[in-house]
Amino acid sequence: MSAVVQIENIDIVFGNNSNKTLELMDAGGTRDNILSQTGDVVGVHDANLQVNEGEICVLMGLSGSGKSTLLRAVNGLNKITRGKCLVRDGERMVDMGDCDEATLRHMRTHRVSMVFQSFALMPWLTVLENVTFGLEMQGMSKKERTEKATQQLKMVGLDKWADKKPDELSGGMRQRVGLARAFAMDTDVLLMDEPFSALDPLIRSQLQDELIELQERLKKTIIFVSHDLDEALKIGSKIVIMESAKIIQEDVPEQIVLNPATEYVEKFVAHTNPLNVLRGNSLMTPVAELEVRDGLHIAGDGVSLKLNGTILDKAFVDGNEVSVLKWDTNVNIDTLPKDVVLLVPLDISMRDAVEIRYHSNHLMVLEKGGECYGILGDHHLYHALLGKHFGNDEDAAA
Amino acid sequence: MDWLTDNKIPLGDLMETFVNWLVDAAAVFFDFIAITLETIIMALVDVFEWIPPLALIAMIATGAWFLHRSVGLVLFIVAALLLIINLGYWLETIQTLVLVVSATFVSVLFGVPIGIAAAHRPWLYTVLRPILDLMQTIPTFVYLIPTLILFGLGYVPGLISTIIFAIAAPIRLTYLGVSKVPSELLEAGLAFGCTKSKLLYRVELPAAMPSIMAGVTQCIMLSLSMVVIAALVGADGLGKPVVRALNTVNISQGFEAGVAIVLVAIILDRICKTPSSKNEG
Numbered sequence A: 001m002s003a004v005v006q007i008e009n010i011d012i013v014f015g016n017n018s019n020k021t022l023e024l025m026d027a028g029g030t031r032d033n034i035l036s037q038t039g040d041v042v043g044v045h046d047a048n049l050q051v052n053e054g055e056i057c058v059l060m061g062l063s064g065s066g067k068s069t070l071l072r073a074v075n076g077l078n079k080i081t082r083g084k085c086l087v088r089d090g091e092r093m094v095d096m097g098d099c100d101e102a103t104l105r106h107m108r109t110h111r112v113s114m115v116f117q118s119f120a121l122m123p124w125l126t127v128l129e130n131v132t133f134g135l136e137m138q139g140m141s142k143k144e145r146t147e148k149a150t151q152q153l154k155m156v157g158l159d160k161w162a163d164k165k166p167d168e169l170s171g172g173m174r175q176r177v178g179l180a181r182a183f184a185m186d187t188d189v190l191l192m193d194e195p196f197s198a199l200d201p202l203i204r205s206q207l208q209d210e211l212i213e214l215q216e217r218l219k220k221t222i223i224f225v226s227h228d229l230d231e232a233l234k235i236g237s238k239i240v241i242m243e244s245a246k247i248i249q250e251d252v253p254e255q256i257v258l259n260p261a262t263e264y265v266e267k268f269v270a271h272t273n274p275l276n277v278l279r280g281n282s283l284m285t286p287v288a289e290l291e292v293r294d295g296l297h298i299a300g301d302g303v304s305l306k307l308n309g310t311i312l313d314k315a316f317v318d319g320n321e322v323s324v325l326k327w328d329t330n331v332n333i334d335t336l337p338k339d340v341v342l343l344v345p346l347d348i349s350m351r352d353a354v355e356i357r358y359h360s361n362h363l364m365v366l367e368k369g370g371e372c373y374g375i376l377g378d379h380h381l382y383h384a385l386l387g388k389h390f391g392n393d394e395d396a397a398a
Numbered sequence B: 001m002d003w004l005t006d007n008k009i010p011l012g013d014l015m016e017t018f019v020n021w022l023v024d025a026a027a028v029f030f031d032f033i034a035i036t037l038e039t040i041i042m043a044l045v046d047v048f049e050w051i052p053p054l055a056l057i058a059m060i061a062t063g064a065w066f067l068h069r070s071v072g073l074v075l076f077i078v079a080a081l082l083l084i085i086n087l088g089y090w091l092e093t094i095q096t097l098v099l100v101v102s103a104t105f106v107s108v109l110f111g112v113p114i115g116i117a118a119a120h121r122p123w124l125y126t127v128l129r130p131i132l133d134l135m136q137t138i139p140t141f142v143y144l145i146p147t148l149i150l151f152g153l154g155y156v157p158g159l160i161s162t163i164i165f166a167i168a169a170p171i172r173l174t175y176l177g178v179s180k181v182p183s184e185l186l187e188a189g190l191a192f193g194c195t196k197s198k199l200l201y202r203v204e205l206p207a208a209m210p211s212i213m214a215g216v217t218q219c220i221m222l223s224l225s226m227v228v229i230a231a232l233v234g235a236d237g238l239g240k241p242v243v244r245a246l247n248t249v250n251i252s253q254g255f256e257a258g259v260a261i262v263l264v265a266i267i268l269d270r271i272c273k274t275p276s277s278k279n280e281g
Helices: A017-026 A031-038 A067-074 A101-110 A129-137 A142-155 A172-186 A199-216 A229-234 A253-258 A263-270 A351-358 A376-385 A392-396 B004-005 B011-051 B053-068 B071-087 B090-120 B122-137 B139-150 B155-166 B168-178 B183-191 B196-225 B228-233 B239-249 B251-272 B275-281
Strands: A002-015 A040-050 A056-060 A083-089 A092-095 A111-114 A189-193 A223-226 A239-244 A248-249 A291-293 A296-300 A303-308 A311-317 A320-322 A324-326 A341-346 A364-368 A371-377
Touching: A002 A017, A002 A067, A002 A223, A017 A031, A017 A040, A017 B196, A031 A040, A031 A223, A040 A067, A040 A239, A040 A248, A056 A067, A056 A229, A067 A223, A083 A324, A101 A111, A101 B053, A111 A172, A111 B183, A129 A142, A129 A172, A129 B011, A142 A172, A229 A253, A229 B251, A229 B275, A239 A253, A239 A263, A239 A303, A239 A324, A239 A392, A248 A253, A248 A263, A248 A324, A253 A263, A253 B053, A263 A296, A303 A371, A311 A341, A311 A364, A311 B122, A341 A351, A351 A364, A351 A376, A371 B239, A376 B071, B011 B090, B011 B139, B011 B155, B053 B071, B053 B251, B071 B090, B071 B251, B090 B155, B090 B196, B090 B228, B090 B251, B122 B155, B122 B168, B122 B183, B139 B155, B139 B228, B155 B168, B155 B196, B168 B196, B183 B196, B228 B239, B239 B251
Parallel strands: A056 A223, A056 A239, A111 A189, A189 A223, A324 A341, A341 A364
Antiparallel strands: A002 A040, A002 A083, A083 A092, A239 A248, A291 A296, A296 A303, A303 A311, A311 A320, A364 A371
């Protein structure tokens, strides 16, 4: 994995006394303290971040936590007070905070493009002209850019709207234009500043799906700002949580939910829907921890298992043997027979697990390569749904 | 109290000395401006006078049609201009129109760039604002006197006074429009690689255009309101019959000339209103 964006010890300060402010920051002054002493606002404090090729890195935090400020450092819209923001340009890495006007323009036209929260479409230009705007800055000929823009509009399903003005479009369509404009630039890096926040929930989720789909094909490196953890968990391959100008946790989505670093993160997690994020292996009780009685592993909920080493041999419900069936992710859950104990993949999504539990009436056994690893029952599902602290899960299960 | 009145500050005398000094020192310069402008305006008036009135009316009506696509507006313009011919004020109307359009042209030519510069430099606007206030609040008759001395009788002092009075509108509204461009649009412009000049021509000016156009319209109306005053220093046009009627207490002439001015004002206002601002209004 190679870094496309490398942020090293970045501080961003808004105000005129940055020297004094930096001193105070190094001395450990808080944001409020610094504001009252120097009148400067600390936007970002000592941020380090590496974003690799093909990743969707989501910057998460409440408003004012510095996430948009950090994002805007990557294309030089915000001046970096101290530190480096390196962005890959072919073979070299360019420091966006310390390069000349021409290099900055080159980076903006060829390496980094951006999608805005309130769309930022030029109201006097047509949809097509809006998409060609950046291409014109790249110096592309008129014929070429019209062709390319039309193709991008087709990709977001708006080719029939090319000659309309942005104010004739709905919010969701406008942001599709915003996406087309950014994707048309063919840059490696895409910056997205809460692109879906201004949209209705249904349209938002639809556009999130479209973005995920586009990303699968185009494999861009995306830095995405959001204040919605559900959105972050859904689209992010890495989540960076910020609180008052600092990065406080950086991890993959599941780990954010399972191991929140601070109370602040925990509060975010408490309000999310874990169904889309959690996987069986982080919820299960491992086979080794099950009570063994008369050669049977007692799995709870009236189910006991007979294991042959690590291979599941037989399953009993209230003493009666029931058949064991293996489920694969491509099998429609509705077609499964009732009253069986199912062997499911170790990394089953929680959404599937809940549906299978609802359908089969029994707990599930998690397997990988034929070997049993653990069980997933009502207790685990309820726990996950209630957003309990997962670190203590084993104690509760015992 | 006597002390206060006895020691009068020679404010007016100072101004007079300054104007006299200007006349002495730069007479050639002001004469040059006066002659050039006078020639240009006279030539324009001659050209429009040479065009047969009906042909000119047709041209104006066609222009209005292409701008607004409104049958009502075209009919009104034709009727109003025919009425002016009927009343016998055609030549004066042309003179007034030329004066108004030239004053507006010069005001916009200088006002818009000044407004843009002010929007980009806050200190410049801090300096400009009191000057603009002064230009608009000093009674126009007051600066009619020095312009009369510097440029002599005729169109030019009228034109200069009109410009001084009207240029504040395009400056202010351009400043307002450019400084109110949404920051997201500016960011989008920069993020997609605009240079400073591209940002101005492709983002700031188009975004500020409704406001700038409002400034132009306002400038035209302000210029028109100066025609009567300009007539006092010898500028030809619809103001002349009004002034003459005032001096001779001639009700009928005063009323007719007044109606002609109002008609010209309405025509200019309706033509200048941009279609987009019509939707909003």
